Amino acid sequence: MSKVNELKEKGNKALNEDHFDEAIAAYTEAIALDGNNHVLYSNRSAAYAKAGKFELALADAEKTIELNPTWPKGYSRKGSAHAGLNNFPEAFEAYSEGLKHDPQNAMLLQGRQEIQTALINYMTRNMSTPMDIDPPKPKEEQKPKEPPKPAEPKLEDMSEEERKKYLAKKEKDTGNGYYKKKDFENALKYYHKALEIDPTDITFYNNIAAVYFEQKNYDECIKQCEKGIEVGRENRADFKLIAKALSRIGNSYRKLEDYKQAKIYYEKAMSEHRTPEIKTLLSEVEAKIKEVERRAYIDPAKAEEEKELGNELFKKGDYSNAIKHYTEAISRNPDDPKLYSNRAACYTKLAAFDLGLKDCEMCIKLDSKFIKGYIRKGKILQGMQQATKASAAYQKALEIDPSNAEAVEGYRSCSMAFHNNPQEVWKNAMADPEVQQILKDPAMRLILDQMQNEPNAVKEHLKNPAIADKIMKLLESGIIQIH
Template sequence: MASDLKEKGNAALAAGNYELAIELYTKAIELDPNNHVHYSNRSAAYAKKGKYQNALEDAEKTITIKPDWPKGYSRKGTALSFLGRKDDAAKAYSDGLKFDPNNQQLLDGLKEVKQSQPSFGSSMFPTEGYLKLAKDPRTKNLINDPEFMKLLMDCQRNPQKLIMHMQDPRISAALSVLMGINLMGDDEKPGDDEKMETESPPSPPKPKREPTPPPEKMEEDGFTEEQKQAKAEKDLGNEEYKKKNFEDALIHYNKAIELEPTNMTFYNNVAAVYFEQKEYKKCIEQCEKAVDIGRESRADFKLIAKAFSRIGNAYKKLEDYKNAKTYFEKSMSEHRTSEVRNIISELEKKIKEEERKAYIDPVKAEEAKEKGNEFFNNGQFADAVKYYSEAIMRNPDEPKYYSNRAACYTKLAAFDLGLKDCEKCVELDPKFLKGWIRKGKILQGMKKSSKALTAYQKALELDSSNTEALEGYRSCSIAANSDPEDMRKRAMADPEVQDIIRDPAMRLILEQMQNDPKALNDHLKNPEIASKIQKLIESGLIAIR
């Protein structure tokens, strides 16, 4: 039923499993497409996932179905706010307050929108601009990209950032669509990212006019004598760097800087030496100097990106993953590459793991479990899931929290989630009796009597007199033998069983077991064969006496 799917979706949303929540709400909508609550809940899940355009579409559908329901307007306001459409968000909250003037959620949302800084969206970036972006093939995928929407909102709040990010092809594409002109230029093919910089030095800034000194004499090739000498020193430094003579390389690079202090390449090269010497803080300082010099002399954005990446790598070596991610993101804002994007993804995983470990607190875990127990005893199972999930995050190695959450999922008929928690529970503690019993009950509910029988058998090995395990074992035995033909049909529909039956080697082994029961002991010594035989026993296709 749609209501059951909605409850499962609520439980998944409370547990932070947004993808599953969206999937369950979608199934509920398929069964009951005129229920406004399903669209509202899916809008919330999309917003949590960062898919704000999808969240807006569901909020608008909610309002279409039930225009006098305030929560629909709250969902719409939230989605519009995240999309940077502050004026539209304020209107959505105001429209909702017409139906419920004292609704705190709408009042808070309206207050937050009004207090936020005015964006340049009202003039430079009109509301209808978002519709243009959503429809144009060059930008329609960007609307659902949380990273891009965050960047766009930053630019709205601070127009100076728009200038800083003009090199970002996403911003160029967006402005091209909105302004109706091509700002993107020809596609560039990035060159190989060499270890050392070998680009020609940029032209120095024009010197200030002085009344007495004559203008500097330029050579025929456009470089001054100092620039030529600087390049020669850099080349010597590169040779020493390749030989890992880092101190000598530093001498040459520093001479190059003395001769031409406005060329950021030389600072980058000094930073590369410090990185190899594991002098990571010195490396960072040099890269920061390089970026400042590069900004002043309008250096190639790829060089600036390289400096930011080197800072990121230095912080990564120092295991300061948050700062590393920040500087790799700065590198991406200058020049986007798949390599840097992959590094950012790896860093996000490391940061998440660090945060997970920092969040662990067994005392707070017990407090969350007790709150979960209260909600469970009051029949508020979705709320109980939320607190048991908090307990698990606070202490992920405690099996009883998984067992308790599995009990909630069972009450919500979310058997697949409950089974997953039971398996985690007995994995953490194979002697956790209640975990095996709960697993057996869930498998019974899923009509998998043979597998439930195995779970109850494990429980009875731990406590042969346990009443729940005995009753479960008896009822599963009766169910497994009540209709052998039906049991065989279900077993043969299992792809894993089909593969075992089709395996010529297994068919030969089964024939041997039938003709010579003693051969079973020899075959069970092979773990792979033993696993397949156990699967056939659980499915009810064979019995061993």
Template structure:
């Protein structure tokens, strides 16, 4: 064994590696191993060269040797972890995500670093994504959707949710399945989940009127009347002949009026329960604008030129707190 000679060869290998003269680096690292076969660093360095050359099978083999040599000679656990990490990354490059996951896990058992933790997290995410993609099957999604429809007709809402959820896993791009599940959640009075599904359905298909109608129904059931009216209004834009949208909007308008009962104090009380209205009324700049509008009704025309102020003023108008008369 020639430790001093091995270290000289390693240094020459490092110099060649930095110059990307990989063949020369291989020659020197291999010579270092011949002179001292108890040092895993030489194997780690050789593996690094193979990795840069995209020879991932050789990288893996050299990393395995490095780990074996390291174990036999009680090497620093940090060096063994480094070998496991490079081995895992080579597996990842070859597309073997499960082997990469195992490698990163072993690296972490030897030495926990943010880098190794991040590498494991990324490969786990890729494995999950690959599994989800492999699970997609529109034909099976339609079958599960049909089972959901049958359960819904029977009033078996929980069973329908289960079938629709499976259909979504099989075809997560079908906006109608989310809309159908939203209808189930509405029946179960799980309004937050229903809204989430309605929004996802609309995101996937912005012109799918049924999703807007269901969202409007949910908001109405939650007592968020103005928001429900806005959604019904959007549904009427998409389908001017929609009787359900017209009826929903009319019901909300009637409810909004009747809740106030024509009593300004009740109207104000109802409006101030809206967090958005509370925020607007708590803004000193908006209070100043409202005072100006009271003394000079024509001033509203100027304020409406500012989109943000216009939005706030219209919100107050819709809530019944203010009325506007301007030309």
């Protein structure tokens, strides 16, 4: 897993545990490594919003949209940030803009509905006095009156069922207060009291399960969710509450690193109520399962056996079957560059140059000093009639071992191609969009003219990294030469 993904996972974990500052720090570090990753800005926007830092949440949401204008979640983040700032018209506009890209998106539809309600309430509260009535002038000594508190309902006026629901809710609300303070023992006490009063409400089981999850007692969390689902189905609970319990079971199994069970429960939750959050969790746990299975399959000893079988078939000229054994060897030991190099040799023999080139790039990525990877890359590029790029690959090999005969011969043959057919070199180079862009740049054309008239000027220009990269690209393409 790359450093960026590690930091993203760290941030996601902290965010799930309400450690907002830790999550923000992790996402910020990841963004420093990959500033064009729209998902990182989206996640940090969520963390800022949960921390109440809505201005920063809005800035990250707008950056998310800038990087990926068609991604619905960016607009959801923007709407949420505007809502936190009480910018209800802007929030409504953000949700509406997102729905243009995904008209059925549940988060955007729900967000816009909530904003519509909030906007109506806001306008109602702030509606001005009609113009034909003079508003009374408040006396300076008068203090604004506190709005009257709603009267407590009288228990004697309630039916037995209403009384039960009312008293259970009061216990639950008290428990919620303790839960927010992370006083989980007292939260549990009041949730259990609510359950004693009304054992038919799935919400109380869900709340108890949430406490156990926070306490990392995942087995008990699962038991409570299962009881809640059973009670919920018996009493025709809202499918969203059933989905919430199923998702929490999935989260518990994920914490227990039982990813297959987590996948089962996320899929069950999706069947009850599809949300982007559960879909994301399902995708992440599926990736975990694949990674676990990949790692479990690794066996360097069996990889060596498969490689030897591949080598024997290669010597016999049976390249197709040799590829099968090299592929199995790679599955058994994916970090061995020699295996990719051997398979690249088979692809080269079969003229499958694009596949061979990918294998060469992989073995070089695994070991930048693996000289065979550069030589095979050079040969493939020669086969693809890309002599300039082949020459650059041989140059890399010679930097590692200047006396390597294959690299010397490869570089020499490429140089002869340049010398014998400069028009072909120019034609190949100009087919490269990057070369075209460099030559169209007026500043680079001035620099190239100066280098032609003043050869020593190249040393000064190479001190500028951006210009040096462009000059090296032109050198590799054969467009220019420095003697």
